[in-house]
Amino acid sequence: MSKPKYVKFPVGINKRFLDDVCYELDRDTDALTITSEGNFYDFPKExxxxxxxxxxxxxxxxxxxxxxxxxxxxxxxxxxxxxxxxxxxxxxxxxxxxxxxxxxxxxxxxxxxxxxxxxxxxxRCKKCGRDFAYEEIKKSLIKKVSTYDDYEETDTRYFKCKYCSDEDLKIKSLLKKSKSKARNIYRNEKNCKECGKNFALIEYREADTHLESFDTRRTIKHYKCTHCEYMEISIKDDYVTTN
Missing domain, CATH: 1.20.120 (Four Helix Bundle (Hemerythrin (Met), subunit A))
Known part of the structure; x- marks a missing residue:
């Protein structure tokens, strides 16, 4: 079992960077956006x-x-x-x-x-029509947006034709129904790390649980203080085992 890592959002801070990943909270809608850099396609180019x-x-x-x-x-x-x-x-x-x-x-x-x-x-280039023409000019952008209704993953890749210099974006999206509904009863009350109030930091949403890869399950939990505007999320990755 892995240990969770915490991303903290003090009062007035809505965006944090941790391990080259950007985490952004919309305090009005409670939407969480996670943005990171992906890898190049593993193409058999030769x-x-x-x-x-x-x-x-x-x-x-x-x-x-x-x-x-x-x-x-x-x-x-x-x-x-x-x-x-x-x-x-x-x-x-x-x-x-x-x-x-x-x-x-x-x-x-x-x-x-x-x-x-x-x-x-x-x-294949859309402009000049040549085969094996597009090349990736930078690493992909992976964006994950978690709301109360949906969990959407978007993979954006950037290509440029080596013959005519035409540029193209290829976007792949995966939309799932979110399981992260609002909690009716506060659970997991903890002491707030910002204002220090006892049992003020509560888990206010059901956890997001999705397969991050074929063998890794990611669980994201959402916390907020009932007295101040401090918020945080915890992220825990566990290997999926099959018996």
Missing amino acids: RAPNMVNSLGLEKIKTVKKVSILLAASSLLLLLFLLFLRQTLEEAYWPLSIILFLACMMFFFVATDLYKIENYYNIS
Whole structure:
């Protein structure tokens, strides 16, 4: 279990920076905006043009679909072997290993071809029409806005054509219904770090809980003082384990 980190908003302060991340509170609406810098796309820049030129995009799409189908079929056969484990006896483990390796191989092939197809689509210039023309000119901007109604994640990427200098923004948004409703009953009362009043700092919203990545769950809790305008949030990341 990880320890939470706290972002403090003293009276009159609505924006704070911590670990290269900007946290901003709207005290009127209680909306929380988290802004940070992302990473560049992990594109197969050297292999993609050669693959597209030699095979063609349609053939790459076909091979990708076949690889996905073969990976799924290998996985289903591997699961089916579990029911025949006692019948197959010594042949069970060699067959299982072969099917597992086949599943992983087809999965990686499909993933690689998906990256090539995605790179082709994203990097085609809208102005001059050349393939593999757009290049990222700076790291992406990741913005997360939490309100009582919604939790929206936006990933903005910045591209420029290396041939005609056309610039383009590519924005990907993910909107979720927020679970962070207002609390009817004050809970987790603590002493205020600003005015010092006992049991004045209360958790006034239900916590935001979302998957930050495929193996990390983030929980954001919201606190405010009932006597002064001091506010703070706590952020806790926990690994998601599957049994």
